[in-house]
Amino acid sequence: MKNSFRSIGIDKEKCNGCMACMRFCPTQAVRIQNNKAFLLEDLCIDCGECVRLCEYKAIVPLTNSFSEFSKFKYTIAIPSPVFYSQFGKDAKPAVLLAALKKIGFDDAFDVACPSEAVSIAIQEYLHTYNGPKPLISPFCPTILRLIQIRYPNLLDHIIPIESPMEIAAREAKRLKMKEFGLSKNEIGAIYITPCPSKMLSIKYPPRKKHSFLDGAIAISDIYSSALKVLSNITGNAETDEIHGLGLGWPIFGGQVSSLKAEDCLAIGGLNDCIRIFEEIENGRLKDIQYIECHSCPTACVGGSLTIENPYIARGKVLRMVERYGTQPCHDKKYIERLYDRKYFSLPGKLSPSPIEPLDKDISKAIQKLKQKQKILGLLPRLDCGICGAPTCASFADDVIKGMATADECIFLTIKKFETISGNLFQSAQKTSRKVRKRWERGNNEIE
């Protein structure tokens, strides 16, 4: 299924056309037209870099607000474990879950424990796997989309295992349906998300039709209300303390270190992920088993909807892992049995959504590519951005695709400017002569 949902939108009222987003977009998906940014949705991979950058708050994450969930009889918050790292350095996960209940959710379910279970499932999967290597983690929706768009060859490398947030939501719903005799549709499971891209995987979950989650609220949107109630939660929280290696999942290397498997890598940041994917496509890295890939260089604690500095958040996560992470939260044997019963499996296929070629007909595409190179040869290669495209190369692309015309390049129209400015200058000179005469005459009369 080709998804047409993007997890960010542009508020044209607030946008002042400053080009920051256009310049920094890692997939060159932003253009400026009539002084406003707009998104080429086919190219956007929901990384949220522009959300982070925009000083005018004109790029809005399309996450939900609390009121959108009033239709549910019962609401369950499913906070990303990143949430635990956003408050004081001694804040306890269980207390933070209790805080979510104080601010209006009927219940809150931890995702760190399901993460540990997923680690065990991945380990089991690696044991018996003998397909193309290395395997790639499926949990960062931006990475998944990058692969669907640019590296369809690598779709077979993505591990078909359910994400911790889905497992948490599934379990939470199952328990609450039983406890209160509610139907599935009466319970809303809401992810508390560090980044917009999770919205994408809720709307278009990989390898299946429907997510167990009903939406997501940004960590940054509930931060202050959670902070306010935190001091009122004293002593023991209602829930038991959260344990396990899953607590380390939101930081760079967290998945790999919870795996206890050899020959694994962790990669953070889109550029480095792209370099690695190029290598895999070239047939390299076959001796690596598993690669944990994050679009954000500091992994999920660096998501664009977080509050805490990602490095400080990382420190807090490490401290939490030190305190609570050594004691597992699951019986490994039990999880292995669940794995054997396909509890973690996602049988569906991932479909590619490759960038549109220059033309569907290869002969025409070849001619267009030649034209594009020709245009590029005429352009100044300064990537000034005045035309509204981030680079001369993307501008040439736009021209070939009919989205722009060559005269939008200021350097190509400089000749026109010369004549126009020459004319302007002459008429200005004439006027100036007249004005000066009038001025002198006027001065004389006053005297």
Add this chain to the structure above:
Amino acid sequence: MNKSFTQTFTVSGNNFSDAGKISTEIKMILKQLGINSDIVRRVAIASYESEMNVVMYACKAKIVLDVDPEVIKIIVEDEGPGIPDIELTMKEGYSTATPEMRELGFGAGMGLPNIKKNSDEFTIKSDVGKGTRLEIIVYIN
């Protein structure tokens, strides 16, 4: 009107920091042309392995990519030591890579065999002391 798209690249020996750049560029070209991803992968492997052989064993090379509606052709022509015994060199596992190169994960002796495996037509010619010329052809349909 010429029906094909041609682009020439140059590679210099020992330049490990740029290794793989050309095969990346070739892939970008093929993806823009809407070439099927299996074919892109085969071309990627063949061009990458030839590019790496230049980096590791030759002084410099010219790589010419030529795409017409039916075939993708890549010619790699290097100036370098040449290959004295082509038959031996084409054997799986044969390699003269140094221990340092092996440290970097090269030198499995699978490069040339994989180039051949991934092309529909493959020719290799070499003049000892002068250089080596590979011609790689992959059919689009």
